[in-house]
Amino acid sequence: MTEVLVVGAGPVGLALAADLRMRGVEVAVVERRTDPGAGTRAIGIHSPALALLEASGATDGIRERAVRIARGEARADGRVLAEIRFDRLRARHPYVAALPQSDTIEVLTALAPPVRRGVGVTSLRQETDGIRAQLDDGGEIRAGVVVVATGWSGRDLVYRPGAVRTHHYPDRYVMADVVASGGPVARVHLERAGVVESFPLPGGRRRLVAWAGTNEVTDADGFLRDAVAARTGTPVDIAGASTFGVRRAVAPALRRGRVIVVGDAAHEVSPIGGQGMNLGLLDALTLAPLLGPWVRRGDDAGLARWERDRLASARHAARLAFLNTMLGRAAGPSAHAARTMALRTALRGPGGEAFTRAYAMRFDRAARARG
Template sequence: MPEVLIVGAGPVGTFLASELARLHVDVTLWDRRPEPGGGTRAIGLHAPVLAALEAGGATERILQDAVRVRRGEARSDGRLLGVVRFDRLNRRHPYVATLPQPQTEAALAVHAPAVRRGVDVTGIRRGPDMVRVQGREADAFLAESASLVVLAGGAGARPLVYRAGAVPTTAYPDRYLMSDATLPPRADAELAVVHLDEPGVLESFPLPGGRRRFVAWDSDGGDADPTDDAARLARLQTALRRRGEHAGAEAVTAATAFRVRRVVAPQLRRGRVFAIGDTAHEVSPIGGQGMNLGLLDAAGLAPLLMRWLREGAAPEPELARWERDRVRSARWAARLAAANTRLGRPVDATTHAVRAQVMRAALAVGGPLFAHAYAMGFDAAN
């Protein structure tokens, strides 16, 4: 029987498993996917996360390949609105490190046990001294007991710990297009750029190897055929050309679409069962804090679980403080993401002109505050 069983081998579950193994905890890691996920939606790691990953060596491994984004620019109609200077923050890591998610997961997994894949968890039974986890592997029934169980399997794991309707959920009408592409050398190759124009937001972030991540508000929204790959690509190319990103429009070869929602669970613990990462809270990737939230959940939880197991009793005051801080941090990130979502929607010409003036003035006066907020400066982990 393992001491800790983790459900979900994405970046958050992998990091928690790695940290616990590094602390000499017997940990088992399950995932429903038969193969590692190939998605690269999460690319940015913020200053408090980079600091939290240092002890296990993951920060050093990540920074070997990552781009260190020290500045961001907001532009409108091709003109500069203002600059956000991460390099002026009083932080150990005054930048955002960008790296495709598979590479981040590989850096996090160095100490983690091998993942048992293809396991679909169907139920959890909590007891006073252990937790019984039930599921299916291929066509066979599977059951395992553990002293503690952590759910880090995203939204799919949420029903295992929360009753239907117990977690407030807001589905936004917005839809976005996303693509990564290799571009010719450019002067702003290590600069993050946000275009705020009438048709909606377009974000452009650097990645290693001369690649960039583009995310654009989808002009066709819910009327689009989700299976029409060519139409998605054409809409993204149009969005890029309208912002002057002609090289990007030529370089992209495919586009994916995604929607956003807001989920913040009021509790992360029920006895010996914990929920972290997207299982407990989802925020819009516009702003790039979702994966970071989950990694900070895990960083704070790992030493408390180790202490519980070694001392034979739950460190209740510390666990309560951890839960309170992580819920507060998730609420703050969700509010910021909601503001970013509203700010990036299409507007008419008059509203667009006013928005540009307001943003120019706000960035001129409050540039350091913007950098502090977007670098997770208000997270309780700081």
Template sequence: MIVIGAGPVGLLMGGLLRRAGIDVEILEQRGHGSGDSRAIGVHAPVLAALEGSGLTAGLLDQAVRVTRGEARAQGRVLGEVRFDRLPARFPFVATLPQSGTEAVFSEAAPVPQRGVSVGALRPGPEHVEVDTGAGPRQAPLVVLAGGPRSRELVYRSTLAHTYPDRYLMTDADVSDEQAFEQQDARTAVVHLEPAGVLESFPLPQGRRRFVAWDSLGTSQDPSSADPTSRDPAAQRDRMERTLAAHGQPLTGQVSGFGVRRFVAPALRDHRLLVIGDAAHEVSPIGGQGMNLGLLDAATLAPLLTAWVRTGTAPESELRRWERARLRSARRAAQLAALNTRLGRPLTPTADSARRGGVRLMLGPGAGRAFAHAYAMGFDAEA
């Protein structure tokens, strides 16, 4: 069997199959790991799904357990999200850099064959033909987990909805408990300001990830955006000023990114299956994109194992898997779209209405449902 892609989803897929005794190879175009990434949170359904494999313990050895989140505006708390009050096996969000997640999954996975580019995939009833730069290959089953850029290998239309929003991101040192408005190490903070959102998430080793709405990088027409918006020095200056307004110094590198939405019409073509961002891409504002892919892999691996062992495709189970994962992706995309809209700059009147709306959403009754949604409680595997 071949898995295409050595990001966290591909590594998990390869590791789960290998653990089940399946002969599997991982092909990866990049010559090295992903390095910096926007994906840092592992949610409760993923931790529960991976507990039996031992991978959850490896993740939790490195991660910060975020038990609550706060929404703030103009220095005041609008409401809180309490993950630690949810009836879940793991009532928190585990945060760690994606490189740490990949390191844990790499311990169980076969070593990826790096520098292998895939030019075409031709699925058929008996095998899948894989065209690579090193020549053609055949495999009885292929799982595509190569991210957004790989989806053109499968889908005729790969058009994604592109949001006008752009964001700046950095990981910064927080030297003591008094830093960043006296937030403790297990609390995530979302500042909803008139000028746009600033998010802050705890990371291991006394660091936090900050994500800020970027005014100069944002435009309905990308060609009309400020020409200095992508300049690294200008991005750093904007992020530095944003953090300084909250008493937080800038200590790390700054990167910018945009957001898109894509949900595929199907995840299977004969013996070819598509998981992760290749199949569904949601705004990272909300932190569920990587988790969707990890749950794709965790729930697909037993079905592929049964297929290989028996020589017969578990058709009804595969159809149920595909429906459930697409339903979960659509729900996550809707929540991510709401998060993106909530974080945009607003006029004073609209900003006041937003503050009132957030207070209601995070108030008694509704707040528990909101926490349930943000913890991926509406995923089919929750």
């Protein structure tokens, strides 16, 4: 019987497995997908997660591959409303590390135990001394503890149907990674027609995201090209754009017996604001030091507090993501002028530091320990 079974080999599951391996905990990892994928997807890793990833050695590999975003700009009507200065945070890593998710997975895969790919888990059965995981290839794995890090698709392993209430936003977005100049500065353009976000990536590329209203977009490349040009004044060549919607969900609990749930399996927040993956990483990396004592000695003293803290952090991130989503919608002339004035006043005053701390996840419970 393995000590810990991690279900899911995305960044969250791999980060947990790598940390547990470093601590000498016997851990197995299964993943239903046969290939980790080559897309960029989630791109930004914030200071608290970078600090906790140091234990497994992942931070150095991430820093080598990433663009370090030390500052950002909030813009409207062709002008800078305010600067967001991550480099002025009192943090071990005063920047956002931006890199494709595939690179993050490569770094973590090298540190984690081998992943058993192409194998899904169909059910989890609680037993006296552990969990019996039934696999879709007919096999099974017995483990002292199981951590579900599958994303939303694995919720049915733990929660009853309807137990995790999900709110679907009406908003649609179009996204692409393109070759573009702009340096290591993040820019958020809050325009009348809706937001355009522009984040640097390695290799002279940028992640562009534009609000697209509430209807499906049939020509994603054309929409994003026109939206970026109209809202930012910068023409770009777009190819391979995709569309996505957003939703919000926070589970009522993260633990059921010897099964723990982390990451998007337990909570989803709007990706506008870039906190979803980081929230999951902090779930995993604050859980890791608690699992060895629990599975070996039955010492679960810290788990109740861990669960309370992580649920509180998830709810806070969901509220911030909702605010970001609201601010990014289209607005009429009067509403846009009022929004611009309010943001300029808030971000250039004491609220600017608070906003920077919130965006960099400095209010997360995990940041109090390290970060």
